[in-house]
Each structure stands twice: as structure tokens, then as C-alpha cells.
Amino acid sequence: MLNFLDSPNFVSLAALEVGQHFYWHIGSLKVHGQVFLATWFVMAVLIIVSLLATRNIQRIPTGMQNLMEYALDFVRELTRNQIGEKEYRPWVPFIGTLFLFIFVCNWSGALIPWKLIHLPEGELAAPTNDINTTVALSLLVSIAYFYAGFKKKGLGYFAKYVQPTPVLLPIAVLEDFTKPLSLSFRLFGNILADELVVGVLVLLVPLFVPLPVMLLGLFTSAIQALVFATLAGAYIHEALEGHGDEHDEEHA
Amino acid sequence: MFDFDATLPLMAVQFILLVVILNAIFFKPLTAVIEDRANLIRSSQTGAKEGLEQINAITQQYEKELAESRRQYQSVIAKAQADAQKLASDQVAAAQAEAVAQREQATQELSAQKVSAMAELEKQVDGLSQEILNKLLVGV
Numbered sequence: 001m002l003n004f005l006d007s008p009n010f011v012s013l014a015a016l017e018v019g020q021h022f023y024w025h026i027g028s029l030k031v032h033g034q035v036f037l038a039t040w041f042v043m044a045v046l047i048i049v050s051l052l053a054t055r056n057i058q059r060i061p062t063g064m065q066n067l068m069e070y071a072l073d074f075v076r077e078l079t080r081n082q083i084g085e086k087e088y089r090p091w092v093p094f095i096g097t098l099f100l101f102i103f104v105c106n107w108s109g110a111l112i113p114w115k116l117i118h119l120p121e122g123e124l125a126a127p128t129n130d131i132n133t134t135v136a137l138s139l140l141v142s143i144a145y146f147y148a149g150f151k152k153k154g155l156g157y158f159a160k161y162v163q164p165t166p167v168l169l170p171i172a173v174l175e176d177f178t179k180p181l182s183l184s185f186r187l188f189g190n191i192l193a194d195e196l197v198v199g200v201l202v203l204l205v206p207l208f209v210p211l212p213v214m215l216l217g218l219f220t221s222a223i224q225a226l227v228f229a230t231l232a233g234a235y236i237h238e239a240l241e242g243h244g245d246e247h248d249e250e251h252a
Numbered sequence: 253m254f255d256f257d258a259t260l261p262l263m264a265v266q267f268i269l270l271v272v273i274l275n276a277i278f279f280k281p282l283t284a285v286i287e288d289r290a291n292l293i294r295s296s297q298t299g300a301k302e303g304l305e306q307i308n309a310i311t312q313q314y315e316k317e318l319a320e321s322r323r324q325y326q327s328v329i330a331k332a333q334a335d336a337q338k339l340a341s342d343q344v345a346a347a348q349a350e351a352v353a354q355r356e357q358a359t360q361e362l363s364a365q366k367v368s369a370m371a372e373l374e375k376q377v378d379g380l381s382q383e384i385l386n387k388l389l390v391g392v
Contacts, residue, residue: 021255029258039263043270050278057285059292065282072282092283093275101270132259140264 022122032130034119039127042104075099075229082233087240091233094144098137099229102128106191106221110198110214126221129192131184138183141232142176149239157239179235183228190224 022033053068061069075096080088082095108114109126117124127133149157161172194217201210 026258031257031259031262035259035263039266043266046270047273047277050274054277054281057281059285059289061285068278069282069286072279072286076283076286093271093279096279097267097271097274100274101267127263130259131254132256133263135256136260136263137267139260140267 020122022119032122032132034122034124035127035130035133038105038108038114038124039133042101042108042127045104045108046100071100072096078226078229079233082230083237083240091144091148091236095229095233095236098141098232099225102137102187102228103222103225105133106225107218109191109195110217110221125195126191128187128224129195131188134184134188135180137187137228138180141183141235142180144232145235145239148236152240160239183231187224187228190220194220 021035024031024033024036049064049068052064054065057065076088076092078099079092079095082088083091105126105128109129114124146157149160153159161169198210198214198217201213
């Protein structure tokens with residue numbers, strides 16, 4: 001009686017594909033088309049919602065403006081908590097976009113039935129379950145905090161590498177590599193693992209049983225977006241302050 | 253799973269583009285609105301606080317004035333009552349004195365009239381007795 005796994009229905013409902021991509025060739029370069037399609041969708045959602053929210057700005061917000069003001073308040077608070085009252089303002093767009101983009105990406109992977117759109121190869125999913133996306137974002141965070149440090153202190157920024165004691169210089173240098181590495185792999189691993197777990201469960205027990213795991217996936221996705229944005233803020237704050245102390249990196 | 257290719261830089265460029273676009277259409281306008289609103293709320297709050305302080309000051313002054321005028325009118329009432337009391341007792345005393353004096357005068361006049369009437373009567377008694385005597389003697 002266990003042969004239901006073989007029935008074509010279920011296989012097409014829940015097949016796992018990892019490491020297969022829908023390649024586009026641009027000149028001699030290869031890119032992952034499915035990531036770009038999903039990313040464009042996410043960006044379009046963010047832009048359309050922003051346009052709706054700011055189309056008719058009222059002093060007393062209603063509807064979409066209310067929602068987006070809530071989102072803006074949230075990312076402003078997040079940025080202010082991390083970077084501090086004095087310097088947080090210019091960083092709100094960057095960290096806010098990080099949060100909103102990752103959040104919408106993750107939730108689009110969990111909520112939108114991408115499966116219904118068939119690609120010749122690979123499948124549509126959250127853009128954040130592709131390592132290229134997460135590495136791109138975390139490298140941007142690295143660039144951002146180097147930029148913040150150099151802009152604030154010029155070449156004096158390098159002083160923080162030998163600040164408490166020159167003995168820790170290797171570790172301080174190593175940190176600049178571990179930061180983007182941990183940022184990108186945390187996000188990538190969490191989202192990919194979440195989608196795989198849901199996929200495997202759907203493959204095994206197609207109905208209702210995977211729902212709690214899917215809810216957990218929604219929760220994880222939101223938390224990962226928050227963690228990424230928070231850590232980006234913390235790194236920028238660290239570069240601005242330069243006292244070189246450790247923020248806890250060991251989230252989820 | 254770990255195949256890096258041109259997706260990475262293109263995603264970075266796309267993301268920067270998204271930051272720029274969202275900054276223009278989302279962060280800037282809504283931040284302006286939120287801060288405007290915060291300023292409005294703060295200013296109207298300080299305005300209301302100032303108004304409240306003014307009202308409190310006015311109320312205190314009013315209460316002070318009220319207490320002052322209450323004291324004043326009470327003292328005025330007390331003075332007026334004392335005055336009226338004094339006036340009344342004065343008048344009563346004067347009227348009593350006058351009454352006593354009038355009664356005394358009346359008594360004196362009365363006794364004087366009595367005396368004069370008695371004297372006149374005595375005078376008349378002499379005349380009448382002479383007349384009676386004459387009539388009697390003529391008749392005899």
C-alpha cells in the first residue's frame with residue numbers, strides 16, 4: 001500500500017531539486033535565471049507597495065500607508081538600536097532595504113506556490129536559497145561597514161585592528177572574513193534547509209502534516225531577515241565606534 | 253549547490269538599485285511624513301502643556317483672589333453688623349432716656365397743675381363760702 005509515492009500526481013506535487021539551475025547565458029557568463037525571476041518579482045512587490053503607500057500621503061495614515069509606516073518604524077527602530085541615535089539616519093535605507101528584501105524573499109519562497117510555474121530546468125524558489133544572493137548581500141554589508149569606518153575615521157580605521165593589543169591582529173583580520181561568511185551561510189542554510197524540510201515532509205506525507213513545519217518555516221524566515229539586518233547594523237556600528245568588542249554573532 | 257557565477261555581482265548591483273529606488277519612493281517620503289507628524293505632536297504637546305500651566309496659574313490666582321474677597325466681605329459684614337448693633341443699642345438707649353425724661357416732665361407738669369388747681373380751688377372756696385354766707389344772710 002505504500003506505492004502511492006510512485007503515483008505521478010504526488011511526484012509532480014513534491015519533487016526535490018537541489019543544485020539544478022535554470023541557466024541564462026549572457027555573453028560568456030552564466031547566471032541563474034530562476035533567482036532573477038524571483039528577485040524581480042520581489043523587487044516589483046516592494047516597489048509597487050511603496051508606490052501605493054506614498055501615492056497619496058496623508059497626515060493620518062490609512063491602509064497601505066499605515067502598513068508601510070509600520071514597516072518603516074520597525075526598521076528605523078532596528079537601525080537606531082544597533083547604530084545609535086546620532087548616526088543611524090543615513091543607514092536606514094540600506095538596512096531597511098536589507099530587511100524588507102530578505103523578508104519578502106523568504107516569505108515569497110514559503111507562501112507563493114512557485115511550483116505552478118514550470119521552468120525548463122530548476123525551479124522557482126526564494127531568491128535567498130541561492131548562495132549567490134546571500135553572498136552578494138553579505139559582501140555588500142562588508143563594503144558598507146568598511147565604507148562607514150573609512151568615512152568616519154579615514155585611515156585611522158585600521159587602528160582598530162591593533163586597538164586592545166596587536167596580538168589580536170590576526171583574529172581582527174580574520175573577523176573581516178568570517179563576518180560575510182557567517183552572514184551569507186546563515187541565511188542561505190536556514191532558508192534552503194527550511195525549504196528542503198518542507199519538501200521532504202510534503203514528499204512523505206502530502207497533506208496537513210507539513211503545515212506546522214511550514215509555519216515554523218515562516219517564523220524562521222522572518223527571524224533570519226531580522227538577524228541579517230540586525231547584524232548588518234551591528235557591524236556598521238562596530239566600524240563607526242571602533243572599540244573592537246565582540247557583538248554576539250551566534251544567532252540561530 | 254555552491255556554484256558561484258555572474259549571478260552574484262548582478263544580484264549585488266540589483267540590490268543597490270533597489271536600495272536607491274526604495275530610498276527615493278519609500279524611505280524619504282515616509283520618513284518625512286513620520287518626522288513631520290512627530291514634530292507636530294511634540295509642538296502641540298508643548299503648546300498644550302503651556303496652556304495647562306497658564307490655566308493652573310490663572311486658577312491659583314483666581315483662588316487667591318477669591319479667598320481675599322471672601323475675607324474682605326466677611327470683615328465688611330462683621331463691621332456692618334457691629335455698626336448696626338451699636339447704632340441700634342444707641343438708639344434704644346436714647347429713646348429710653350427720652351421716654352424717661354418725658355415721663356418725668358409729664359409727672360412734674362401734672363403735679364404742678366395739681367398744685368395750681370388746688371390753690372385755685374382753695375381761692376374759689378373762699379369766694380364761694382363768702383357768697384354762700386351772703387345769700388344765707390340776705391335770706392335771713
